[in-house]
Amino acid sequence: xxxxxxxxxxxxxxxxxxxxxxxxxxxxxxxxxxxxxxxxxxxxxxxxxxxxxxxxxxxxxxxxxxxxxxxxxxxxxxxxxxxxxxxxxxxxxxxxxxxxxxxxxxxxxxxxxxxxxxxxxxxxxxxxxxxxxxxxxxxxxxxxxxxxxxxxxxxxxxxxxxxxxxxxxxxxxxxxxxxxxxxxxxxxxxxxxxxxxxxxxxxxxxxxxxxxxxxxxxxxxxxxxxxxxxxxxxxxxxxxxxxxxxxxxxxxxxxxxxxxxxxxxxxxxxxxxxxxxxxxxxxxxxxxxxxxxxxxxxxxxxxxxxxxx
Amino acid sequence: xxxxxxxxxxxxxxxxxxxxxxxxxxxxxxxxxxxxxxxxxxxxxxxxxxxxxxxxxxxxxxxxxxxxxxxxxxxxxxxxxxxxxxxxxxxxxxxxxxxxxxxxxxxxxxxxxxxxxxxxxxxxxxxxxxxxxxxxxxxxxxxxxxxxxxxxxxxxxxxxxxxxxxxxxxxxxxxxxxxxxxxxxxxxxxxxxxxxxxxxxxxxxxxxxxxxxxxxxxxxxxxxxxxxxxxxxxxxxxxxxxxxxxxxxxxxxxxxxxxxxxxxxxxxxxxxxx
Ligand SMILES: Cc1ncc(C[n+]2csc(CCOP(=O)(O)OP(=O)(O)O)c2C)c(N)n1
Ligand SMILES: [Mg+2]
Numbered sequence: 001x002x003x004x005x006x007x008x009x010x011x012x013x014x015x016x017x018x019x020x021x022x023x024x025x026x027x028x029x030x031x032x033x034x035x036x037x038x039x040x041x042x043x044x045x046x047x048x049x050x051x052x053x054x055x056x057x058x059x060x061x062x063x064x065x066x067x068x069x070x071x072x073x074x075x076x077x078x079x080x081x082x083x084x085x086x087x088x089x090x091x092x093x094x095x096x097x098x099x100x101x102x103x104x105x106x107x108x109x110x111x112x113x114x115x116x117x118x119x120x121x122x123x124x125x126x127x128x129x130x131x132x133x134x135x136x137x138x139x140x141x142x143x144x145x146x147x148x149x150x151x152x153x154x155x156x157x158x159x160x161x162x163x164x165x166x167x168x169x170x171x172x173x174x175x176x177x178x179x180x181x182x183x184x185x186x187x188x189x190x191x192x193x194x195x196x197x198x199x200x201x202x203x204x205x206x207x208x209x210x211x212x213x214x215x216x217x218x219x220x221x222x223x224x225x226x227x228x229x230x231x232x233x234x235x236x237x238x239x240x241x242x243x244x245x246x247x248x249x250x251x252x253x254x255x256x257x258x259x260x261x262x263x264x265x266x267x268x269x270x271x272x273x274x275x276x277x278x279x280x281x282x283x284x285x286x287x288x289x290x291x292x293x294x295x296x297x298x299x300x301x302x303x304x305x306x307x308x309x
Numbered sequence: 310x311x312x313x314x315x316x317x318x319x320x321x322x323x324x325x326x327x328x329x330x331x332x333x334x335x336x337x338x339x340x341x342x343x344x345x346x347x348x349x350x351x352x353x354x355x356x357x358x359x360x361x362x363x364x365x366x367x368x369x370x371x372x373x374x375x376x377x378x379x380x381x382x383x384x385x386x387x388x389x390x391x392x393x394x395x396x397x398x399x400x401x402x403x404x405x406x407x408x409x410x411x412x413x414x415x416x417x418x419x420x421x422x423x424x425x426x427x428x429x430x431x432x433x434x435x436x437x438x439x440x441x442x443x444x445x446x447x448x449x450x451x452x453x454x455x456x457x458x459x460x461x462x463x464x465x466x467x468x469x470x471x472x473x474x475x476x477x478x479x480x481x482x483x484x485x486x487x488x489x490x491x492x493x494x495x496x497x498x499x500x501x502x503x504x505x506x507x508x509x510x511x512x513x514x515x516x517x518x519x520x521x522x523x524x525x526x527x528x529x530x531x532x533x534x535x536x537x538x539x540x541x542x543x544x545x546x547x548x549x550x551x552x553x554x555x556x557x558x559x560x561x562x563x564x565x566x567x568x569x570x571x572x573x574x575x576x577x578x579x580x581x582x583x
Binding site: 022025046047049051052054056057059060061062063064065066067068069070087088090091092095096097 | 415416417423424425426427428430431432433434435436437438439441442443445446448464465468469471472
């Protein structure tokens with residue numbers, strides 16, 4: 001199946017929704033070619049600002065612009081967009097409930113060869129506790145477009161977390177994104193695989209392997225990590241015997257933590273959290289890194305067998 | 310500025326100082342020194358200069374003031390209350406549970422507060438962002454801000470300075486509250502920001518130096534800002550931390566300690582006679 005670029009789609013979507021909408025302003029911090037905000041910037045120069053290498057200034061400036069009534073997108077790599085400027089995100093953006101959309105590209109191990117300095121594995125953990133912040137992790141290009149449109153149309157802070165590499169197409173053009181709604185890609189009776197971003201395709205692959213062993217796995221894309229779709233998660237936990245979460249993020253504070261927080265207090269369920277185990281990443285191709293850190297379909301299959309045997 | 314006007318604005322500055330002392334004594338905590346040092350600038354901006362409407366705090370095209378050194382919130386609250394954004398009585402609920410007056414300014418809670426501040430160094434970027442936003446909406450509104458001299462040690466101040474200078478954000482007027490004190494001591498001893506004028510000039514700002522307690526000099530500076538059409542304006546305002554209360558003036562210990570009853574009474578007596 002054809003793979004598509006999420007950040008490429010982000011740039012195209014920005015241009016589509018922002019070309020004629022004078023309310024939309026886009027900021028970047030010297031990574032516009034990589035984040036693809038330049039697709040917008042080349043055509044709509046008057047509402048595109050390259051802030052240069054000034055991430056702190058970019059975030060607070062974005063908040064200031066939004067406080068005059070604009071919808072502001074701000075992008076750079078996740079490691080700089082969130083880690084570098086956490087206090088600015090917390091106080092300039094969230095405390096003001098500013099209409100700022102943080103769209104980070106190059107999240108997690110998916111960055112690949114640039115290594116640990118550029119592989120943000122803690123951004124979801126940092127943002128989930130922040131009041132007013134919504135956290136979305138699209139699983140393909142179509143969902144990226146819908147999420148960006150949604151964020152543009154709805155007031156207040158959003159974080160949209162994109163991966164560097166291309167991902168398989170999961171949704172067709174009829175797909176409707178809803179904030180706080182997980183999408184059940186495949187129902188199942190034995191075990192539930194909750195995944196986000198680049199890990200959704202791994203979960204789907206794992207479900208295929210499990211099917212050959214007569215284990216019927218549900219695959220659910222929890223693209224809105226915050227607010228969490230509690231109904232869908234509860235429903236899946238009730239219908240199956242165990243759940244697995246898979247994310248290109250630390251096992252601390254991400255999707256797995258969010259689901260564990262919810263289920264442990266409402267419907268204790270056998271569970272395995274798959275992610276990066278509190279270590280830094282390293283250089284390598286994204287595929288090699290996913291193998292090295294055991295974020296693979298094979299690993300999911302193993303864990304599923306263990307959980308329901 | 311004629312005599313009547315000068316007396317009016319001087320009176321308001323004194324009223325702001327009196328309210329600062331009263332509300333801090335009532336709250337039992339807060340920042341008197343840095344609040345007292347900006348009373349004159351706020352008097353001028355809120356009561357002479359800015360196009361704002363207390364009845365309609367969100368008025369389109371309004372001028373905006375953003376207190377980057379958010380710990381001086383009592384001064385801002387006093388100016389807003391006196392200007393009619395909310396009742397003066399509210400000031401005495403400062404820092405108490407259920408009050409809309411948070412320890413540091415909160416945009417969502419308090420009418421007239423244009424941005425939440427308190428983590429130093431972020432306000433200048435937000436003020437610059439407001440100029441950019443207003444320009445994109447074809448508004449010629451002016452954005453005013455005050456930063457502290459200790460705050461000027463923050464790296465983000467210089468990112469924002471570069472942005473505003475490079476982009477020629479001429480509708481931005483920033484006062485540097487140059488009182489040579491921060492929490493741990495003299496700014497000039499801890500990490501001296503000197504030379505100040507040359508720094509801001511090098512960052513392509515229109516730079517003025519004034520006595521930050523002299524209303525006529527404040528007026529001259531604001532007039533100069535309004536006729537400058539290419540560069541943002543930095544008004545280096547020489548100030549005395551704790552200005553107006555003799556035992557607080559230029560004292561490092563009055564940064565973040567509220568006066569007790571006795572001290573407040575002494576301060577109020579001085580201010581009323583002054
Ligand atoms: C980022 C940040 N670091 C530390 C503080 C704690 N703090 C509050 S006021 C202050 C000193 C500020 O000095 P200055 O800017 O000179 O203010 P002023 O003298 O006018 O009170 C510090 C360190 C803070 N509010 N924000
Ligand atoms: Mg100072």
